[in-house]
Amino acid sequence: MTEGLVPIKFRVNGQQNEIEVRPHELLIDFVRELLALTGTKRSCDMEVCGTCTVLLDGKAVSSCSLFAFELDGKDLTTIEGLEGPEGLHPLQKAFIQCGGFQCGFCTPGMILLAKSLLAENPEPTREEVCAYMDANICRCTGYQMIVESILHAAKEMKSVGS
Amino acid sequence: MLSPFVLHQPRSLPDALALLSEHAGDINVLAGGSELLLLLKMGLIKANHIVDIKKIPGLDRLELNSQGNSLHVGPLVTHRALEKSHLIEQHFPLLAEMERDLANVRIRNVGTLAGNLCFAEPHADPGALLAVYDAVVTLRNFEGERRLAIKDFFMDYYETALQKNELLTDIEIPKLAENFRGHYLRFCPGEWPMVTVALLTRWTGGTCGEARLGLGCVGPKPIRVTEFEEVTHGRSAEELTAKADEFGAIAARGCDPLADLWGSAEYKRQIVKNLVREGLRRQCQGRAKDD
Numbered sequence: 001m002t003e004g005l006v007p008i009k010f011r012v013n014g015q016q017n018e019i020e021v022r023p024h025e026l027l028i029d030f031v032r033e034l035l036a037l038t039g040t041k042r043s044c045d046m047e048v049c050g051t052c053t054v055l056l057d058g059k060a061v062s063s064c065s066l067f068a069f070e071l072d073g074k075d076l077t078t079i080e081g082l083e084g085p086e087g088l089h090p091l092q093k094a095f096i097q098c099g100g101f102q103c104g105f106c107t108p109g110m111i112l113l114a115k116s117l118l119a120e121n122p123e124p125t126r127e128e129v130c131a132y133m134d135a136n137i138c139r140c141t142g143y144q145m146i147v148e149s150i151l152h153a154a155k156e157m158k159s160v161g162s
Numbered sequence: 163m164l165s166p167f168v169l170h171q172p173r174s175l176p177d178a179l180a181l182l183s184e185h186a187g188d189i190n191v192l193a194g195g196s197e198l199l200l201l202l203k204m205g206l207i208k209a210n211h212i213v214d215i216k217k218i219p220g221l222d223r224l225e226l227n228s229q230g231n232s233l234h235v236g237p238l239v240t241h242r243a244l245e246k247s248h249l250i251e252q253h254f255p256l257l258a259e260m261e262r263d264l265a266n267v268r269i270r271n272v273g274t275l276a277g278n279l280c281f282a283e284p285h286a287d288p289g290a291l292l293a294v295y296d297a298v299v300t301l302r303n304f305e306g307e308r309r310l311a312i313k314d315f316f317m318d319y320y321e322t323a324l325q326k327n328e329l330l331t332d333i334e335i336p337k338l339a340e341n342f343r344g345h346y347l348r349f350c351p352g353e354w355p356m357v358t359v360a361l362l363t364r365w366t367g368g369t370c371g372e373a374r375l376g377l378g379c380v381g382p383k384p385i386r387v388t389e390f391e392e393v394t395h396g397r398s399a400e401e402l403t404a405k406a407d408e409f410g411a412i413a414a415r416g417c418d419p420l421a422d423l424w425g426s427a428e429y430k431r432q433i434v435k436n437l438v439r440e441g442l443r444r445q446c447q448g449r450a451k452d453d
Contacts, residue, residue: 006169023169023212026199046200047269048353059242059271065199066272067192069169070216113267135266 008072012037013081021068028052030068031078039079039108050136053109054078060116060135079108082115090160091115091153100149102140109136114150122161123154164202170213178215179304179329185211186326192216193237196265196273197281215329223332224249235333237277241270253337256344256360260291263348276330279315282322282383285354289316289384290376291346292335294360300332307331316383341365345441349433355379356424357433359413361441368399368449375438380419380430387416390438399449402442410439 005020012035021030031040031054040063041051047062054063055077082089091111094100101107110133117124117132124132129150130143138146170189172178182189189211192198201207215221216238223236224243233254235244244250245261264270264287278288279299289312297312301324315323324330338344344362348355358378364371373394378384390412394402402409419430 022166024164024166026164029163045203047196048266050266050268053268060268061271062196062268065196065203067195067199069214070195116267132267135268 006069006072008069010071010073011075013077021071023067023069025068026064027054027066027068027071028063030071031063031076035078037078037080041105041108043105048137049106050109050113051106053112053136055112055116058116058119060113077112077115079112082111089115090156091118091150094149094153094156095146098149098152099145100141101138101146106136106138106140110138110146114153117150118154118157122158124150126151165208167209168211170211171217172213172215173217173219175218175221175302175329175331176304178213178218179302179327181211181213182329183304183327185209189213191280191329193277194240194272194274195277196269197277197283201281221331226253226337227334231337233335233337235275235335237274237330237332239275241265241273241275241278242267244275245270254335256291256346257295257335260287260346263287263350265353276333279312279333280322280324280330282316282318282320283354284319284382285356285379287348287355287358287378290358290378291360292333293376293378293384293386294344294362294374295335295338296374297336298334299330300334301325301328302331303327303329309334312384313386318382338362339364341371343445345444347437347441349437351424357419357430357437358384359434359437359441361438361445363394363442363445365399365449370394370397370399370402375413377413377417377434380417380434382418385417387413389416394442399446403446406439406442406446407435409442410435410437413438 006023007020009018028042031037043049043051045064047065052062052064053060056074091114113136129147170181188209190209192212192214221236222238223234224239226233241261241264250258278286292312298309299315300307300309317323342362342364347359349357357380360376362374373391375387375390414431414435419427421427
């Protein structure tokens with residue numbers, strides 16, 4: 001039984017952490033306020049829009065609808081964790097190159113969702129990209145440029161990998 | 163920010179059941195949380211205790227029974243696990259198809275099938291499909307367990323037969339005989355489905371020996387349409403195809419949809435009729451005597 005704080009151990013963007021959280025604290029508030037990783041955005045607050053998408057053990061989830069204590073034992077990736085020593089992630093580069101955003105509010109969620117897609121399916125067809133990305137909402141781009149960005153990144157990642 | 167609560171993370175099922183009994187009425191179960199958190203945030207449910215069952219081993223059971231004729235789904239099995247399982251793809255392709263379309267991948271990654279049933283959200287996918295499969299749920303409290311047919315589990319909008327001290331510990335889905343054909347059809351203009359239709363037909367040559375029709379989202383709970391099942395029984399594929407419109411209308415009369423943001427009751431009935439007609443015609447294809 002835990003009335004007070006819950007001790008949790010987790011990794012965030014590659015770094016090991018141990019901390020205590022309040023049971024009723026939401027993951028999104030923990031990420032934005034305590035970890036100060038404000039790239040993760042809150043919008044609908046009901047698992048529909050996808051702006052708050054983060055990766056837990058590589059899987060896309062809505063951080064608005066998980067408790068912070070559920071991080072225990074997990075590996076958390078936020079948009080801040082994508083840039084490596086060699087600069088921006090190929091998905092980030094592709095979004096810039098192909099114009100995959102306008103206002104940018106949905107972009108962290110879109111890129112993380114796309115990352116989980118490419119991890120599962122490195123060479124998706126256009127239809128597969130559309131079906132998977134259907135989870136997240138963008139109100140600016142009309143989606144075409146987002147789909148282009150992801151297809152472009154998949155091609156880039158393949159040529160780097162090979 | 164949510165209201166504070168006492169968190170329990172038991173390591174065994176008896177411990178979880180003891181907690182449910184001790185705090186009955188003042189405790190919520192957390193598995194995936196995709197339904198629970200929505201309702202907590204909206205203030206529709208409130209409890210001073212939450213029991214997180216994710217640390218209990220064995221509750222993620224997903225396997226066929228020893229005879230190989232029934233599937234068992236534990237309360238921690240996510241929609242995504244069902245969607246990606248080779249076992250489900252091979253033996254329950256309709257279930258896999260339903261799971262692929264359910265909500266979005268973020269929700270499927272965390273949400274569980276059991277949780278979906280327990281919250282009895284009227285606009286949900288699994289109910290109609292599990293109804294035609296004649297699924298059976300096991301509800302357990304600290305004293306013992308009982309098994310309920312899915313049709314007796316759902317009671318009303320957001321209401322099930324689950325008692326305050328019980329946990330849904332298993333969903334059993336019987337395998338269909340080889341000569342069944344099935345379709346799961348849905349109309350979903352938004353995030354939640356407006357109408358769901360699950361149709362199974364069992365064939366001997368060109369004759370339909372049995373039909374099972376489940377409808378979801380068009381009333382307080384998922385239903386089977388007995389009148390449809392009776393009138394289609396023993397009919398030939400030609401007859402069913404010719405009268406698909408009429409049988410669709412029987413299905414539409416058998417439900418009780420509410421008018422809401424997505425459409426009037428009449429509109430939803432029309433969708434039911436169209437989907438049932440479509441499903442029936444597809445299932446009759448290639449079943450005519452001359453084929």
